[in-house]
Amino acid sequence: MIKISKIIGFFLICAGILIPLSQFTYYELKNTAEVKLTTAQINHNDYYAILEIAKINLKKELYPLGSANNHVEKNILVHEKSIFPGNKRSHLILAAHSGYGANAYFKDLYQLELYDQIKLYYASALWLYEIIEIEYQAKTGLLYLKNDNENMLTLITCTQNDSTKQTIYYAALKDHKKL
DSSP, X not given: OHHXXXXXXXXXXXXXXXXXXXXXXXXXXXOHHHHHHHHHHHHTSSOOEEEEEGGGTEEEEEOOTTXXXXXXXXXXXXXXXXXXXXXXXXXXXXXXXXXXXXXXXXXXXXXXXXXXXXXXXXXXXXXXEXXXXXXXXXXXXXXXXXXXXXSEEEEEEEETTEEEEEEEEEEEEEEEEEX
8 A cells, every 4th residue: 555655746746847847938930931041141150149038129140259240349248168059068158248239239138038938049959948037146156047948038138127137048949940
């Protein structure tokens, strides 16, 4: 009797862990013509990827690690510890200013919620991510980033109306499509 209750308990614990993980929204990759146009745009310029977050009308190019344009004072910063999509356990880490000014590319990130969609055009493919967690950390000069998923994208910016914190948006890869 005790053995059966242990087995049942084990299965209930497993179900409790797996059910929340399966609750992601399904996204269908559409607008093939727009994707091809974006890829052509990348191929003819000095940047190599484009980040798109439709909910906040953000579509911005990303520059290579060695580029003078890969700087938070000029653009969205691609962090040097990033592992790009297409690699095992990829984790693309992006940071940008929020607030005011011409380079405040992440000024509207505060509007994002769980399950919102992020697109990345990179390496002749469209990578589709979904926000799975939003976290706040004290602004100390040191961040502790999670790497819980196989393939992640992390967005980092200052917290709206709180100069002592930074907001971190974690997104998991949901789909990708070769262009």
